[in-house]
Amino acid sequence: MKVSCSVNGQVLVADDVWEGESLLYVLRERFGLYGSKNACEQGECGSCSVYLDGVLVCACLVLGGQVNGREILTVEGLSHRTALHPVQTAFVEAGAVQCGFCTPGLVVAAHDLLRRVPDPTEAQIREALAGNICRCTGYAKIIDAVQLAAGRMSG
Amino acid sequence: MIHFLQPASWSEALAMKAAHPEAMPIAGGTDVMVEINLDLHRPAGIIDLTRVPELTEWGTDDGLLRIGAGVTYSRIINELGDRLPGLAMASRTVGSPQIRNRGTVGGNLGTASPAGDAHPPLLASDALVELASNSGTRRVPAREFFIAPKRSARRDDELIAAFLIEPAAGPQQFSKVGTRNAMVIAVCSFALAIDATRKRVATGIGSAGPTPIRATDAESFIEGVLDEGRLWERPAEVPTSAVTRFGELVAAAARPIDDVRGTAAYRRHALAVLARRCFTWAWVDYRRMGAA
Numbered sequence: 001m002k003v004s005c006s007v008n009g010q011v012l013v014a015d016d017v018w019e020g021e022s023l024l025y026v027l028r029e030r031f032g033l034y035g036s037k038n039a040c041e042q043g044e045c046g047s048c049s050v051y052l053d054g055v056l057v058c059a060c061l062v063l064g065g066q067v068n069g070r071e072i073l074t075v076e077g078l079s080h081r082t083a084l085h086p087v088q089t090a091f092v093e094a095g096a097v098q099c100g101f102c103t104p105g106l107v108v109a110a111h112d113l114l115r116r117v118p119d120p121t122e123a124q125i126r127e128a129l130a131g132n133i134c135r136c137t138g139y140a141k142i143i144d145a146v147q148l149a150a151g152r153m154s155g
Numbered sequence: 156m157i158h159f160l161q162p163a164s165w166s167e168a169l170a171m172k173a174a175h176p177e178a179m180p181i182a183g184g185t186d187v188m189v190e191i192n193l194d195l196h197r198p199a200g201i202i203d204l205t206r207v208p209e210l211t212e213w214g215t216d217d218g219l220l221r222i223g224a225g226v227t228y229s230r231i232i233n234e235l236g237d238r239l240p241g242l243a244m245a246s247r248t249v250g251s252p253q254i255r256n257r258g259t260v261g262g263n264l265g266t267a268s269p270a271g272d273a274h275p276p277l278l279a280s281d282a283l284v285e286l287a288s289n290s291g292t293r294r295v296p297a298r299e300f301f302i303a304p305k306r307s308a309r310r311d312d313e314l315i316a317a318f319l320i321e322p323a324a325g326p327q328q329f330s331k332v333g334t335r336n337a338m339v340i341a342v343c344s345f346a347l348a349i350d351a352t353r354k355r356v357a358t359g360i361g362s363a364g365p366t367p368i369r370a371t372d373a374e375s376f377i378e379g380v381l382d383e384g385r386l387w388e389r390p391a392e393v394p395t396s397a398v399t400r401f402g403e404l405v406a407a408a409a410r411p412i413d414d415v416r417g418t419a420a421y422r423r424h425a426l427a428v429l430a431r432r433c434f435t436w437a438w439v440d441y442r443r444m445g446a447a
Contacts, residue, residue, distance in 0.1 A: 001159060019157035019201065020191045041192035043185055043254055044338055058253045060192060061184040065159050066203050109252070130337030131251020 005067045007031060008077030017064045024048045024059035026067075027074060035075040035104045046132030047105040049112075050074045056112040058131075075104040078111060087111050090149035091142075098136035106132045110146045118154045120146070158200035165209040165287075168314060171202055173289040176311040178202045182210070182225050183257030185250065186266045202314075210261070210316070219319040221285070224261020228273075231260065239320060241276040241327030241346050248272055248331045251338055261315045264300065267307040267366075274301065274367035275346030275359030276329055282320040286313040294319065301366035325351035326440035328433035331361070332417075332425045342417040345405065345429040349437050351444065354378070354387045358430070363422045364410035370430070373404035377434065390442040398431050405430035 003026055004013040014030035022041070027033045027050070037047035041060045048059040051073035059074075078085040084092070087110050097103050106129060113120055113128035120128065125146045126139075134142060160178060162168035172178065178200030181187045190196040204210055210225030213235070220238060222231070228246040232255070236243035242260075249255050249272050263271040264284055274297070283294040286309055295308050297318075302308060309315065327348045333339030344361035356377050358370040380397045381387055411422035 019159040020197065022188060022192060042189040043250065046251065046253060049253055055256045056253055057257050061188040061254075061257060063181060063184055063188060063191075063201065063203065065161060065201075066181075066184070066205050068161075112252070127337075128252055131253045 001065060003030075003064045003068055005069065006071045007033065008073060014064075019065065021064040022060050023050070023052070023062035023064055023067055023072070026064045027059055027072070033074055033076055037101055037104060039101070043131075044133070045102070045105070046109060046129075047102050049105040049108040049132065051108070051112070056109060075108050078107065085111065086152050087114065087146075087149045090145040090152065094141050094145035094148050096137060096141040096145035098134075102132060102134040102136075106134065106142060110142075110149065113146065114150055114153055119150055122147075157198060160200060160202045161206055162202065162204070163206050165207050165316070168202060168204060168207050169287060169289050172314050173312050175200045175202070180204050180265060180314060182259045182262050183227065183254075185254050185258040186262060204314070213317075216319060219283075219321055221317050221319050222260065223317050224264070224315040225259050226261075228255035228258050228260070238322040239276075239280075239327075240323055241279060241329050241348055242273060242320070244327070244329035245272045245276045245331070245344070245346065248329070248333075248336075248341075248344075254338075260318060264307065264315050264318065265309070267301055267305050267309075269301070269304055269364060269366055270341045270344075270362035271367070272331065272341060272344065272361065275344050275361040276327070276348070277318065277320065278359030278367055278369050279327070279346040279348040279357040280320050280323075281357065282318050284308075284318050285316040286310075287316045288313045292316065297367075298369055304365050323348065324353070325349035326437040326444070328437045330429040330433050332429065340416065343409070343411065343422040343425050343429070345426060345433055347430070347433040347437055349441055351387075351441065354381070356381070356434075358405060358408075360405065360409050360426060362416075363426055368408055368410065370405040370408035373401050373408060373430065376404055377401045390438075390445040392442075393434075393438055398434055401434055402427035402431040 003017045039045045039047045043058045050059045179198035210223040213222040260273045263273040277297040282297045329346045331344035332342040341362040343363040346359040348357045360368045406423040406427040411419040
């Protein structure tokens, strides 16, 4: 099966996609975009969070065939060349990254929150990131990072 | 090899389902993709319903809300939360933002798990499930839809088109027990709807029986208390003993088992607590409505 979709503004095509293949597999193994991480494959961990037609989703729960003609934005599409997105910079500066595996998913989920709620409360941040699991940081510095990014982006 | 079908309209979807009754419908993929990814089940065919515009629409139908099976939990919360507060509360407890952005009530009904979060409020509001095939459309009451764990009244040639539900005619509540506030399958759950117009109290129990269950004895008991005390007209506090009895009757209606998420005894205990709380909260709202 052929899958053709826009990824980070560029139309990409994959041939011979298996009918049961997830968008996550297509992104990583067909398009070589390894930012979206593969962990639980059941929507539990959020490390494969991407935008599908502007909506935050777990790429592992989207069937490859469902994205034909659709628009995908991955973590790779948030930065411009070497210029990191303010959310990414904030994660670096706040020390919100340890092993880094969950980071891309958290960055995309935090990006989605700040686009909808520019000045979120801590409760809103925790709620918005409830589907993204981090096993290293204990979340405190991730919350700090989102607050730091919110301050800079609205300032 | 999986046969992949992608209808562009509802009539095309029904024709494809008639030709391939074994094909698994997929919308948000929050159940179906887990089965495929983890190789728990490999369907012979898949019908992708995300290109069927009719399924993502909602509107009114003879006083009822008719909500397409493909409307996501996020949209129910944002677009229908004022009219369906009980279902919106249950929707907020589903998974995470990512899951609520994709998951649908239609999919919840399709899976027909006894733990489905949407089911107790659908029972408490006497919702109807609209099933369609090439040979016609029928509307099945939610209380007759669930037959056994993950089995429903839907035939293999049928697709779930929509569900129909009355806008809330009084306070509604939903409560769910789990190990955290997000990303949990219910240990048990409870929905309550007060119908101020008809003077009725309706319930739905989740994840504590082979199917979602209505606690009909508890409903008649509390309605009796409210009628007898003329509390509908003159909303005062309901005696604690009556609320406790209501909780006990809800617990008695459950048919829980011991499993990985909890024991039967814990589920019964928790249901009595949830039922008491939900009724108390809803009754406070009802009294406030009367005062307004």
